[in-house]
Amino acid sequence: MRNYLLPALLAITFPVCAQQQENDSLILRNLANEVLTHSTAYANLRELTQQVGGRLAGSPQMVQAEKWGVKVLKDAGADTVYMQACQVPHWVRGAKEEVRVISRRRDFIPPLNVLALGNSIGTAPAGITAPVIEVASFEDLEAKKDKVKGKIVFYNYAFKPEFVRTFESYGDAVKYRGQGASRAAKYGALAVVVRSMSHGANNLPHTGSLRYDEDAPKIPAVAIGLEDADMLSSRLKGESDLKLFFRTNCQMLPDTTGHNVIGEIRGSENPDRYITVGGHLDSWDVNEGAHDDGTGCVQSVELLRAFKALGIKPKNTIRIVLFANEENGARGGKKYAEVAKAKGEQHIFALESDAGGFTPRGFSLMMPDDKRAKVKSWAPLFLPYDVYDFDAVGGGVDVGQLYEAIGTPMGELLPDSQRYFDLHHAANDTFEAVNKREMELGAFSMAGLIYLIDKYGL
Amino acid sequence: MRNYLLPALLAITFPVCAQQQENDSLILRNLANEVLTHSTAYANLRELTQQVGGRLAGSPQMVQAEKWGVKVLKDAGADTVYMQACQVPHWVRGAKEEVRVISRRRDFIPPLNVLALGNSIGTAPAGITAPVIEVASFEDLEAKKDKVKGKIVFYNYAFKPEFVRTFESYGDAVKYRGQGASRAAKYGALAVVVRSMSHGANNLPHTGSLRYDEDAPKIPAVAIGLEDADMLSSRLKGESDLKLFFRTNCQMLPDTTGHNVIGEIRGSENPDRYITVGGHLDSWDVNEGAHDDGTGCVQSVELLRAFKALGIKPKNTIRIVLFANEENGARGGKKYAEVAKAKGEQHIFALESDAGGFTPRGFSLMMPDDKRAKVKSWAPLFLPYDVYDFDAVGGGVDVGQLYEAIGTPMGELLPDSQRYFDLHHAANDTFEAVNKREMELGAFSMAGLIYLIDKYGL
Structure with missing residues (x-):
């Protein structure tokens, strides 16, 4: 003993x-x-x-x-x-969600690996095509609030590796999944893409609930895999006119x-x-x-x-x-x-x-x-x-x-x-x-x- | 804090x-x-x-x-x-080892999932065909020592699940891998099959070293996956005349x-x-x-x-x-x-x-x-x-x-x-x-x- x-x-x-x-x-x-x-x-x-x-x-x-x-x-x-x-x-999620990069470079980019967030609304069947604006945080969203209207907001806040207990990383980052859609909608965003809540060494998207504020329009939201988030962020640095085609088919019954x-x-x-x-x-x-x-x-x-x-x-x-x-x-x-x-x-x-x-x-x-x-x-x-x-x-x-x-x-x-x-x-x-x-x-x-x-x- | x-x-x-x-x-x-x-x-x-x-x-x-x-x-x-x-x-292991059940029932049994134990000798190219005797432990081997000659000894000692730290289960069981061949060889066994050192919920065999005693003949040895070990044990209960074909191709250079x-x-x-x-x-x-x-x-x-x-x-x-x-x-x-x-x-x-x-x-x-x-x-x-x-x-x-x-x-x-x-x-x-x-x-x-x-x- x-x-x-x-x-x-x-x-x-x-x-x-x-x-x-x-x-x-x-x-x-x-x-x-x-x-x-x-x-x-x-x-x-x-x-x-x-x-x-x-x-x-x-x-x-x-x-x-x-x-x-x-x-x-x-x-x-x-x-x-x-x-x-x-x-x-x-x-219900409905048919598989689809988000594609539309680039003037016309190179082939596979559909992004995304999952609609739980409780989110779907787009119209025709989907949304709009420019993308990347934000690093809610502070960054506030700084860029005049440029958000008519765009898809891409929350690219990374899960912090320094926390030993990973629920602390989650607690730190999950607000972008929970509140990101409504916060962006208040400034006229059409949809949001949220970096997945994960340290994972792969490209799987991680879904989870969002919560719509009562005083903001409801806009659709997806989570994106980490590798695709990095790719999207990298493309945006070189192509500020990049657009996304965004279609989700979910609904709340x-x-x-x-x-x-x-x-x-x-x-x-x-x-x-x-x-x-x-x-x-x-x-x-x-x-x-x-x-x-x-x-x-x-x-x-x-x-x-x-x-x-x-x-x-x-x-x-x-x-x-x-x-x-x-x-x-x-x-x-x-x-x-x-x-x-x-x-x-x-x-x-x-x-x-x-x-x-x-x-x-x-x-x-x-x-x-x-x-x-x-x-x-x-x-x-x-x-x-x-x-x-x-x-x-x-x-x-x-x-x-x-x-x-x-x-x-x-x-x-x-x-x-x-x-x-x-x-x-x-x-x-x-x-x-x-x-x-x-x-x-x-x-x-x-x-x-x-x-x-x-x-x-x- | x-x-x-x-x-x-x-x-x-x-x-x-x-x-x-x-x-x-x-x-x-x-x-x-x-x-x-x-x-x-x-x-x-x-x-x-x-x-x-x-x-x-x-x-x-x-x-x-x-x-x-x-x-x-x-x-x-x-x-x-x-x-x-x-x-x-x-x-060196050489070509893939092969152990097959030979049953008078003539039903199809896939080759057993085995791996030669490290340091073990190989059989002759023709392999060994011999009856099998299952033992639960070294004590059981001693009790059955007069029946071992000319047979393949099957050590079927299970990894104990009760130990919280699994290295204790390993310490408890690994002697059958390390010493099993020489202990059986002293009583005239031709080869040994050792239940893998694992709790795993699959049929993968787990290799590892054996150590030959200087005063015993060197005989070949393999580890067997847990599901095949259970199957073999179950077959032996109904078929005491079951044989194994056993061929390993390893050698110590x-x-x-x-x-x-x-x-x-x-x-x-x-x-x-x-x-x-x-x-x-x-x-x-x-x-x-x-x-x-x-x-x-x-x-x-x-x-x-x-x-x-x-x-x-x-x-x-x-x-x-x-x-x-x-x-x-x-x-x-x-x-x-x-x-x-x-x-x-x-x-x-x-x-x-x-x-x-x-x-x-x-x-x-x-x-x-x-x-x-x-x-x-x-x-x-x-x-x-x-x-x-x-x-x-x-x-x-x-x-x-x-x-x-x-x-x-x-x-x-x-x-x-x-x-x-x-x-x-x-x-x-x-x-x-x-x-x-x-x-x-x-x-x-x-x-x-x-x-x-x-x-x-x-």
Whole structure:
């Protein structure tokens, strides 16, 4: 065994009887062995990603995914499985988007590698042909605002490589995807092209939602692959009169009905107190939705399966929730929180996995300091599994709704983030990109944390 | 900034002036930015893996790899670059190995997915046709020793999934690859088939060295893919008279000359005191040798490049060593240690990267407790980069020769190990399997550690 200094220090703050720590350590070891040896998560993920595939809210695949969710929760041994209806947005991409460079040089340039942004409107069938103006940032847009009218704005803000945790690069850059269209539309732009949110070493475009401001015209928007973004930028330096032909075929249809899929283990002591664990069932339409967020779903189901397989009887009711719609509306989480609030439910904790099925490093948490300190006192139990970080601040989008609505302490699995934005919202987020053991270690970590929170409270 | 308890505790043991810690923290940040922004490691790796390719000692690719090593070290700005000749084994695989199931059922079974083990002899051109006996372990071999004569022994010992760090699974299972042939030969076996050392979810065979005992006949040996191993085991349960046709075409030729490729930054204060950093240039012949050990080579070169780019002038001489032959002989490390000992060189520390170019978690170290405590006192400087483990015990095979010969304290980069044995010594250890940022963070971690050891000594 390795000799950690941390446990000794923490023991001063949170004296726990040695016998109890030993029992917990044994139960975590049993959970890890169970998951690493008998997990059904990988097989479940294969079904969801390869048989159902991409499953945007409102799509036929959404309905298949809900059926899959009910089946895997029953197979895992849930005491109860049910669906919670909610209204979800119904955005459709339509025929493949097309953006072409029109140059007076008349050389051959292949169509640009683009994807319409989620929630964006389409162009008219004839498309748009217009000059392009490149901007490096919103500050640059402001500086050039008088030249934007009648043009296509090209946001070429690069993902920063210096951040160690790549979600910080995302947080830094994603505003151009979310707000870029409306900000440009206010100055008369006709459409926008946004550099993909990625460090990836390839040319795949990465889609994702935009949000239209109410006080700006709605204009169409696409994400562009990094190599094509560099090429376009380079061409623009030599050809200020370069134009783009731009056609997208997407539309926002009326809301439709989706479902949160919920499976429970009924609490043995406090059936009316809840611990929520989940991921989101929906994914973008352009990939298999493996890391985003198939892994979060199957990890959550695996937690329930492992508890049942080991005969762990939680005191409180554990609810596994496969949320209906995170990607372009967070309507699943909102509905879940709304119902919890309306019923006056008591929620102890809510945990999400929606940062990829990569090797786990810890948990980000959002809760008062005393509760965080309690969770941190369990850190030594996780160190043998290379799970060490309980300092990060955060929680997932779906459980965040519960936090907002009724203040439930929340957390999110914190996997290693280096590979996430190579494939996030892009065509390569597939089953093959998931490593079985990395995902299983995440599922185990979640099970261990939930076991301890159920046992000791928060 | 996050609030770690660990730093506070360590500060008691190793009081370092706050100003100094701040300077070191800044220099590590500069090193990280330099590597994450301007690294040439990924481009260098692409050349080594895709232009040179597999490069077993004695092969023409070995010579190309040496030339590549000299070039990249010069490009990185080394003060001196030279080659150190050493004798290396010269094993050749020859024509593709072939192992087929011969069943009285006469159903079609594709040839088994096998690879001859490194250093193994070949069969006669006519091959061997013989019955198979499956053994679960060496204990099982002993129990069945009277039934082994004239047969092919099939070692079907599975890689254990319960170990969190996969090198423990490897340590547990690799004896069947290393010693299985000789142990079976003593009881009259004609050949062995060894289940691959992998958790992988595919059927790729994983090669690697065996070692013949001097007191046993040399018999040929292959590794078999996991799916074929399961299939063979399943068939054997129903067909005790199943035979295999077994032909390998490998041979061990006389030793030939290879080279350690060495680049130095001359020490500004103590040019005659050395810190060694390296990986091995050779790889198996069946893949591109990307994680094993192209990444270790390019990370070591990157350290030198980053020092030069930032104008860091080490006190002691930093030697980057691309070792000639680790896979089937460790002759590169042995020669390096032999020369160091003969010349009476003073070596402060030796660091290796040979566990894959995955996201780093820390360093394994082999050194007296007081020196380890000194290294651990720097842990807070690495935490912002998610590098936290300085407790693991170990060092690499190549620098291990220096440790053995003259007691040099040593260490090895400790990357996350979950994916390593999916591709170790198999056809899928390719450039595409390496994530640029994961590898770069490893290179940065190595640079940070060497910077501190050079500055403060050990």
